[in-house]
Amino acid sequence: xxxxxxxxxxxxxxxxxxxxxxxxxxxxxxxxxxxxxxxxxxxxxxxxxxxxxxxxxxxxxxxxxxxxxxxxxxxxxxxxxxxxxxxxxxxxxxxxxxxxxxxxxxxxxxxxxxxxxxxxxxxxxxxxxxxxxxxxxxxxxxxxxxxxxxxxxxxxxxxxxx
Numbered sequence: 732x733x734x735x736x737x738x739x740x741x742x743x744x745x746x747x748x749x750x751x752x753x754x755x756x757x758x759x760x761x762x763x764x765x766x767x768x769x770x771x772x773x774x775x776x777x778x779x780x781x782x783x784x785x786x787x788x789x790x791x792x793x794x795x796x797x798x799x800x801x802x803x804x805x806x807x808x809x810x811x812x813x814x815x816x817x818x819x820x821x822x823x824x825x826x827x828x829x830x831x832x833x834x835x836x837x838x839x840x841x842x843x844x845x846x847x848x849x850x851x852x853x854x855x856x857x858x859x860x861x862x863x864x865x866x867x868x869x870x871x872x873x874x875x876x877x878x879x880x881x882x883x884x885x886x887x888x889x890x891x892x893x
Contacts, residue, residue, distance in 0.1 A: 754825035754836040756796045760804070761811075761821035763787060763797075777812040784808050796838050803835050804828070852881045860884050 768774060768783045785808070787793075788801035804811055810831050814824045829836045839862070852860065860880040864871055867890045871883045 754822060754829065756800050756838040757804075757825035757828065757835050758821045760787070760797055760800045761815065761824050765815075765821070771818070774818060775816050777809070777816050780812040780815045781808045784811060799838050800835065803832050803838075807831050852884050853877075 764780070764783050764787045765774065767787055768779065773779050784801075784804060788798075788805060793801070807828065810828060811824065814827050819827075825835060855863075857877050857880055860877070860883075861871070863884050864880070864887065867887050869883065869887050869890065871880055874880050874883060
């Protein structure tokens with residue numbers, strides 16, 4: 732019983748890392764709800780899944796992004812419970828939910844910049860550079876080229892994320 736749960740968690744983690752960046756926060760929330768429910772038998776009950784999702788979303792120690800996903804998932808918890816109860820992997824549950832609410836997969840974790848060297852910023856995409864600036868609360872008005880975004884990110888390297 733425990734072995735199968737561990738194997739399922741490992742499988743879902745591998746699947747999540749293979750789809751890194753796609754619905755990453757939603758996948759984490761679904762995995763956390765699954766983990767909180769314990770045995771796989773309890774996953775089959777849709778009311779139990781809905782209750783577990785409500786309980787998870789009421790936790791006070793949730794991060795900003797997890798709270799945002801809860802905001803999106805709470806109104807559609809029946810749509811969450813259906814594929815969840817069938818044992819579908821978290822990433823696929825989130826992809827199905829994206830059809831109901833496209834914002835479910837738009838929430839992403841911030842790009843880690845703590846141990847990056849300045850030359851590594853050039854390897855990032857413009858979208859990621861914009862996200863780093865947004866996390867720091869900085870705008871890059873008039874930036875059109877990637878080099879300008881890289882310069883702005885390196886100039887604001889001393890700033891912490893909001």
